[in-house]
Amino acid sequence: MCAKIFIFKYENAFSNKLFLKVIISFMSLISRVSEPITDLFRLVFPVYCENCGETLHKGEECLCSFCEYQLPQTHFHLQTDNPVETIFWGRIPVFAAATFLHYQKGEMVQQLIHQLKYHGKGHIGVYLGRLFGQQLMQSQRFNDVNVIIPVPLHWKKKKLRGYNQSEKIAEGLEKSMNAVKDTQSLLRVTHSSTQTKKTRYERWENVKSIFQLSPESSKLENQHVLLVDDVITTGSTIESCFLKLTEINGIRISIVSLACPSI
Numbered sequence: 258m259c260a261k262i263f264i265f266k267y268e269n270a271f272s273n274k275l276f277l278k279v280i281i282s283f284m285s286l287i288s289r290v291s292e293p294i295t296d297l298f299r300l301v302f303p304v305y306c307e308n309c310g311e312t313l314h315k316g317e318e319c320l321c322s323f324c325e326y327q328l329p330q331t332h333f334h335l336q337t338d339n340p341v342e343t344i345f346w347g348r349i350p351v352f353a354a355a356t357f358l359h360y361q362k363g364e365m366v367q368q369l370i371h372q373l374k375y376h377g378k379g380h381i382g383v384y385l386g387r388l389f390g391q392q393l394m395q396s397q398r399f400n401d402v403n404v405i406i407p408v409p410l411h412w413k414k415k416k417l418r419g420y421n422q423s424e425k426i427a428e429g430l431e432k433s434m435n436a437v438k439d440t441q442s443l444l445r446v447t448h449s450s451t452q453t454k455k456t457r458y459e460r461w462e463n464v465k466s467i468f469q470l471s472p473e474s475s476k477l478e479n480q481h482v483l484l485v486d487d488v489i490t491t492g493s494t495i496e497s498c499f500l501k502l503t504e505i506n507g508i509r510i511s512i513v514s515l516a517c518p519s520i
């Protein structure tokens with residue numbers, strides 16, 4: 258009886274060991290062949306640089322290394338009183354503001370943002386957001402951001418475009434920052450956004466009808482929030498978001514965009 262139990266246990270242990278060996282061998286085989294499979298996949302379905310059209314190599318995403326190197330970064334995140342912050346002087350008490358890239362008509366940044374907004378290439382926003390997030394983490398003014406809030410798009414516009422481009426940028430920022438993306442606290446309830454020609458008081462009045470806070474916004478109390486837009490021109494839309502968010506106790510708000518054409 259004892260011998261039988263011993264043999265059974267031994268056989269069981271042996272088969273378990275064998276099973277484990279088979280699994281380990283299989284996993285190592287997969288890890289060894291997955292890279293060539295990915296390479297083969299890329300050979301059959303090449304991915305191209307969104308700027309110059311060259312085939313992307315291993316490790317490259319969205320842009321080739323040359324184009325990524327050519328991105329005209331502003332480095333405003335390292336500079337207090339930078340040109341983006343001056344846009345909001347006398348309007349709203351922004352903690353810190355920055356833009357990732359210089360924007361010039363006909364240049365790479367304009368093309369990339371156009372592809373992001375109007376040609377369904379949301380991955381460009383995620384990619385640039387991730388690069389920008391890495392930069393922001395090097396700044397003491399931005400590296401303690403807890404929550405990332407993309408400027409909300411009206412649901413009708415979002416449905417038409419397929420996604421909110423600012424949400425894509427926020428998705429990329431979230432990948433490289435110690436912060437979470439929040440698309441539930443601040444809601445856009447109306448299409449109207451023509452704030453530019455209004456006086457400060459009229460803007461304040463108008464903002465009440467454009468953006469609303471949801472009950473979930475209570476979790477933003479005492480948080481450092483990063484408001485994200487694709488492009489800041491007059492800053493009036495982001496100002497509206499800012500004004501609504503300041504109704505939350507203890508909130509600290511910073512602002513970023515991918516580019517600023519007015520600078």
Ligand SMILES: [Zn+2]
Nearest residue numbers: 306309321324
């Ligand atoms: Zn390129």
